[in-house]
Amino acid sequence: MTSDRRVRVPRSPSPSEVGFALGEETQDPGTEAGSGLSRRSFIVGAAATLGTGAVLAACGGDSDETEAGGAAEGGGDLGEVTFGSNYSDEKPKEALAAAVATTGLDVAINTVDHNTYQENFNTYVQQPDDIMAWFAGYRMRAFASRGVVGDISDVWSDQLSGMSEGFKSASTGLDGSQYFVPFYFYAWGIHYRKSLFEENGYEIPTTWDDFKALCDTMQADGLVPLCAANDGGWPQMGMFDMINLRVNGYDYHVSLMGGNEDWTSPEVKEVFAKWNEILPYYQPDANGRTWQDAANALGDKSAGMYLLGNFVTSNFDGDTQQDIIDDIDFFLFPEINSEHGQDAIEAPIDGFMMAASPANEAGAKALLGGMGQPAAADAYIGVDPSVVAAVSGADTGSYNALQNKAAELVGGSKFIAQFLDRDTDPDFAANVVGKAIADFLADPGSIDSVLATVEEQKSTYTFE
Amino acid sequence: MKPPRLTPARVLLQGFLITVAVAWLLPVATAVYSSFRYYEADTQVNGVFSLPTALTLDNYRDAWAVGEMSKTFGNTAFIVLPALFFTLLLASVVAYACTRYSWRFNIAFLILFTAGNLMPQQVLFQPLFQMLKRTPWPDLLSDTDTGSLLGTKIAVILIHVAFQIGFCTFVLANYMKTIPTELSEAAAIDGASVPRQFFSVILPLTRPALAALGTLEFTWLYNDFFWGAVLLNQGNERPITSSIAVLNGQYATDFNLIAAASIVIALPTLIVYLALQRHFIAGLTLGSTKG
């Protein structure tokens, strides 16, 4: 269990999940969710409003210092609240502490390293702290529906005024109650070096053909067009998601992740056919490479583009490599099918849940409410400026170019997906789909039998 | 030891041994070398196998601080030392009772213990977890109030002891069989009780085996990552092995920092081995062939 399972988690949150949770075809639409919305329209609505929220966040003001003060007064006599955190990297840890401080509560933060936390979450949640860090979407609902995390609908109604409907949906369980407080999100896109594009006169491609043409040009210029990592099994899930979203659209993504589509269908095969077209532009041997090693090729400009989350910049040292960080920008995955254009993006959301029966319930709810305020988000982002605040009203004035871009692109997207392993059963994602993707990368010709295996194994999973 | 003659065979032998030694040290030497260099500014740019731009001890300082090693070392000591003590004590007791006295099921018991130790630990996890979770436990001896045995160091110690008794019993039983029965018979005739025979006659004679087992078990318990990680959900209860996991970050992975941590973490086991090397080899004779 060492080194290499590392980043499993960072990628995953997603607003879209909501849609998918509520949206099983098999589920009686009216029942617990309590809304008359049809599944599809609900998803679209949720995604669209999240978009708006993010835009608002991006444009929002620097209004909230006073509220921070207010929150701080509230603390007082609620007693100690315990807080399970996976913010174990140096910066996020410090940033989280700063955010918690804005609530004025007496909080004991229990930090466990990111990978262990995630891998053991299933057991941890059976003996949890009062509140705990987790991800939105399917991954939250899987626990909410089993009653092992607490209903915090009253926190939403009483304390969280700055969250858009989209984020609220992403925090809602199958029963229509809220179980999650979103904290921040980040975007997945194609990252590149601005200076490299300028020097060589490259244009940002918006269509699949332009994209491939650019890859050809880069190859002719002696560059590796696409950085490629797959160590840990998750990085290439992003590529699958993006091609699937572009070829088949967001609704299909939701349905596929929900276990309702056939993996041997022409739709899925088309995804791999398109993928196969760009494999020649990959760094060779993606399967064994860590995302950090791949990022180094972006750092030394030996490669041109890299589909990854915004966290790619964290591979570079803020003291000695700030020039590289400032030089990194990203763009939306190009259009493949004009029916869907570039209407979807992946933007995982991280946030917090409450224990089913916390030792200090009043304190836990106060803390959750406090963490959902702009002051907490501002404090966090002041230390770790690699993510975008979920709450509207957070101070966006200090955002760097990449944060602004993420807020802008997410805000402008019609649909927002989380990530493959946050949008479906995590075991199915890692042990079935992840394996299939690795097999495909090793031998693209075997895709038919690989997909047949996925479809067969899918039958043994129960999707929420 | 008289200096050996220099023959072609000996030169060949030395050549072979040195080659193997170099191959053996290479991965570790690389880690040691890296631990003295800067990562982003040096290794990441110039590669692992390059001349350093500068040497530094910063990695050690940072690894100690970020990995919270003063805390995790303490936790490990609280787990490993009691576990080691009780494992050796209980195993020697069982080995004593099963080898020095003849009774109906003693062989069956030895088989039970030995086989138990060889089970894959992950297979036991789910039922053990449920059992611990449902065992109420007062919060006297742990820093964290969990209400049950789950999440306490005591749970980890118990499992280590239960599991490791197997191997130790196997080794100690083999060893004790070689101790002449006349010794305990003489003691018995003198009227020594069973515990007295055990503590004052047999146990002292078993010391070499205990030293060897102590070394081996210390290494195993110290390096355990599995139980510490799955049973101790509170970050401040975690053992030293979790310090590496902490350093192996979600985003940034500083190779050199982890290398430094790896070396610090390896030191106690290395020191124990070097200090006890002589006893280690001697004790492991397991009573096999001496007679």
Next chain:
Amino acid sequence: MATRLPAAKRRGAARKKLSLNRSDRIWLVAMVAFPAALHLLLVWIPALLTVVLSFTKWNNLDPFSAIEYVATENYRIIFTIFDTNLFPAMFNNFVLVIWLTICSAIGMLLAYLLDKEVAGSRIYQSIYYFPVVLSLAVVGFIWRSTMFSRDRGLLNMVWPGEPIDWVGDGQKLFEFSLPFLDFPLGLSRNFAALLVAMAWRHIGYIMVMYLAGLKAVDNSLKEAAAIDGCNEWQSFRQVIFPSLKPINVIVIVITVIEALRAYDIVAALNEPRGTEVLGTLVTNALLGEGAGRVGVGSAYGVVLLVLCIGFIIWYVADHYRKTA
């Protein structure tokens, strides 16, 4: 040989038992009962419960009342639907058994060489043993980052051809088919690379075991063999090796068990493909976020358990029967 007590002595011991007084008997019972209870409760009972769970369907976040009996369904799932996981993993375990046996032989050879009066023997011993004291987290990290890394590892620096992805390249070095499987089995390149890291750790461990054994071989035996004019091989074959028999028992058990339950290094170098062993399948299924599939995970566990225990019982029972 001293491990076998003469029959007369054993009878003496048996008689002795009869003369034990009451408090001695209580002591003896307690001496066995307490450790045995602990061991049974925390090792054997959980193992048996896992066997029981393998016939059920259960999400471990649900109450016990939700446990549902499904007969052999989980075994059907792992043997027919996840056969592409199970059989390659079993084959890899099989390769490991053979490989670690070879490594044990190398360990014996090193011990034999170092047991002679070799200059620097102590130092060599320490160096070869060194990997054993490292935690597996460290071993996995070191190998992956310094040796196997495709872009900056040492192996590719000395490798003459195109760089190889030692960690991720699941290309098969050889393949064969089994009549009941519709896919071939084989040894993948990244598993072969992993074997090197396993050897690095295993050889030193076994070497120390044999060093201990050799120290116990009577020097007069060795000298007698030399005087008899045995050459090196003959004296090893006819004098040394037979006297190492008790150590061989332990080494064989250790080797086979380590090979069957291998987990840590494999997990450190495993993802994403090609190197599954039973240990990683069990862990992925029983722990981690996917732990909701307790039944399926337990079924994997039982397969591993049966392989281990079958071997253990047979071998250990044999050992105790002979020495008793």
